[in-house]
Amino acid sequence: MTVPAKILLRGVTKSFGPKKVLQGIDLAVAPRESVVVIGGSGTGKSVLLKCILGLMQPDSGAIHVDSEETTTLGSRQRERVMRKFGMLFQGGALFDSLRVWENVAFGPIQSDGMAPQKARDVALAKLGAVGLGPEIGELFPSELSGGMQKRVALARAIAREPEIIFFDEPTTGLDPIMADVINDLIVKCVSDLGATAVSITHDMASARKIGHRIAMLHEGRLIWQGPVGEIDRSGDPRVDQFIHGRAEGPIQMQVRKL
Amino acid sequence: MTLPIVTVLGRMTLAFLTAIGAVSAFAFHAVRQGLRPPWYGRQIARQIMEIGYYSLPVVGLTAIFTGMVLALQSYTGFARFSAESAIPNVVVVSLTRELGPVLAGLMVAGRVGAAMAAEIGTMRVTEQIDALTTLSTDPFRYLVVPRLIAGIVTLPILVLIADIIGVLGGFLVGVYKLDFNDVAYLRNTMDFLEFQDVFSGLVKAAVFGFLITLMGCYHGYTSRGGAQGVGMATTNAVVSASILILTFNYFITEMFFAL
Numbered sequence: 001m002t003v004p005a006k007i008l009l010r011g012v013t014k015s016f017g018p019k020k021v022l023q024g025i026d027l028a029v030a031p032r033e034s035v036v037v038i039g040g041s042g043t044g045k046s047v048l049l050k051c052i053l054g055l056m057q058p059d060s061g062a063i064h065v066d067s068e069e070t071t072t073l074g075s076r077q078r079e080r081v082m083r084k085f086g087m088l089f090q091g092g093a094l095f096d097s098l099r100v101w102e103n104v105a106f107g108p109i110q111s112d113g114m115a116p117q118k119a120r121d122v123a124l125a126k127l128g129a130v131g132l133g134p135e136i137g138e139l140f141p142s143e144l145s146g147g148m149q150k151r152v153a154l155a156r157a158i159a160r161e162p163e164i165i166f167f168d169e170p171t172t173g174l175d176p177i178m179a180d181v182i183n184d185l186i187v188k189c190v191s192d193l194g195a196t197a198v199s200i201t202h203d204m205a206s207a208r209k210i211g212h213r214i215a216m217l218h219e220g221r222l223i224w225q226g227p228v229g230e231i232d233r234s235g236d237p238r239v240d241q242f243i244h245g246r247a248e249g250p251i252q253m254q255v256r257k258l
Numbered sequence: 259m260t261l262p263i264v265t266v267l268g269r270m271t272l273a274f275l276t277a278i279g280a281v282s283a284f285a286f287h288a289v290r291q292g293l294r295p296p297w298y299g300r301q302i303a304r305q306i307m308e309i310g311y312y313s314l315p316v317v318g319l320t321a322i323f324t325g326m327v328l329a330l331q332s333y334t335g336f337a338r339f340s341a342e343s344a345i346p347n348v349v350v351v352s353l354t355r356e357l358g359p360v361l362a363g364l365m366v367a368g369r370v371g372a373a374m375a376a377e378i379g380t381m382r383v384t385e386q387i388d389a390l391t392t393l394s395t396d397p398f399r400y401l402v403v404p405r406l407i408a409g410i411v412t413l414p415i416l417v418l419i420a421d422i423i424g425v426l427g428g429f430l431v432g433v434y435k436l437d438f439n440d441v442a443y444l445r446n447t448m449d450f451l452e453f454q455d456v457f458s459g460l461v462k463a464a465v466f467g468f469l470i471t472l473m474g475c476y477h478g479y480t481s482r483g484g485a486q487g488v489g490m491a492t493t494n495a496v497v498s499a500s501i502l503i504l505t506f507n508y509f510i511t512e513m514f515f516a517l
Contacts, residue, residue, distance in 0.1 A: 050388070053388075053391075053392060054391075055388050055391060055392075075396070079394045079396075082391065082392060082394045083394055085392055086392070087388075087389070087392040089385045089388065089389055090385070091384055091385060093384055093385040093386045093388065093389040094386075094389075095381075095386055095389070096386075106393055106395075107393040107394065110393065110394075110395050110400070111393055111394035111395055156393075160393075
């Protein structure tokens with residue numbers, strides 16, 4: 001018997017004016033699986049995540065979370081489904097008017113009605129889980145380095161122990177060592193929580209490390225998907241070009257030749 | 259040659275109507291969200307401090323100089339037909355009905371509307387608003403509603419204070435420069451002041467408070483495209499709030515005029 005998919009997308013399309021960003025995405029993510037969507041800048045990776053999260057409404061197609069259609073939900077129902085999600089934003093998206101611990105405790109306090117004192121303990125524990133001491137909790141996000149902000153954002157994403165976590169370019173803007181540290185943390189957090197993960201990235205080292213399965217998005221379609229180990233034998237020249245980072249190949253950038 | 263002009267006019271009209279529609283939809287959604295819990299008390303308190311307390315110096319200075327100049331200017335006019343005794347009344351009526359709410363409104367629009375658009379705009383472009391949604395918090399209820407409530411509550415209080423400070427300014431000029439008797443000045447001020455003078459000014463203030471915060475939130479919330487977008491949102495928030503204040507000012511005045 002096959003386990004029903006945690007997240008299931010069927011024929012999802014999304015356009016902005018004349019620009020067709022997603023042209024029929026089919027993707028199934030099994031429970032506790034970690035899928036990484038790779039693809040160049042501007043291929044619609046972020047749009048795909050935002051559609052699953054409900055931050056954007058797809059033009060057509062179905063999105064199921066735990067076998068429940070989510071594109072047609074009202075705002076109350078949407079909030080209930082949102083509770084299953086945690087999201088690590090590309091720039092961290094920490095609330096800069098709040099202290100670090102208040103950022104991490106935001107979900108538990110505002111949405112789950114946890115008492116601030118208890119939420120503070122939870123926040124400090126989550127900060128500890130991403131390798132940050134309690135003294136960091138009193139600082140404001142602007143006082144932290146990029147790598148530390150990412151860690152705090154990760155702590156906030158896992159604070160409510162979500163069933164599904166999304167990672168939007170988790171390593172972009174970090175040095176290679178810090179990027180690897182974040183990758184390790186992501187792997188650890190996802191397996192500790194037993195969560196399902198969907199990440200988008202163009203960092204192949206990160207994709208290989210955090211993903212069980214990789215899907216490549218190109219021109220609004222998923223042109224290849226398969227286990228991480230098979231990415232080097234995809235047989236698709238576009239995938240090969242991307243994973244080896246070559247300017248020459250079937251994928252042509254929309255810029256004039258030098 | 260006429261066609262391009264007609265096209266441009268048509269396009270501008272459409273853009274204008276679209277903007278009005280978008281703002282109305284935004285306002286309607288915000289009010290509807292504001293009518294049901296949860297209300298974020300701490301956010302409301304913070305905004306009241308931000309809009310009210312921190313605007314006191316600038317509004318106070320505006321009011322005192324306005325009151326002073328009013329006394330001086332009306333003296334110039336009224337002395338020509340020996341009606342100097344009407345000055346205290348002219349000062350207080352002009353301040354409470356008109357200049358208090360309008361000038362305080364414009365000053366707060368510049369100070370608070372701009373800051374609000376910048377803050378919410380930055381939150382938009384750095385995905386903090388999306389982050390609120392993923393944390394199951396409605397950004398409308400958390401960001402927009404507390405600001406609107408704070409605006410509606412705080413502006414009338416600010417204007418009441420501006421009225422008092424403005425009258426004090428007129429009093430100082432009247433007594434120390436124009437040689438009025440201090441008791442007579444105050445009696446003249448109070449005797450002819452009607453409840454409606456103050457009340458209509460406070461109604462204006464509440465409406466202006468709503469308009470200022472609405473414009474700040476709307477332009478911030480809908481801003482796009484990084485630093486430039488946020489800069490544009492700030493400008494638009496101040497300009498549109500100022501124009502709306504002056505427009506609504508006329509219509510509210512007319513409404514009370516008919517009563």
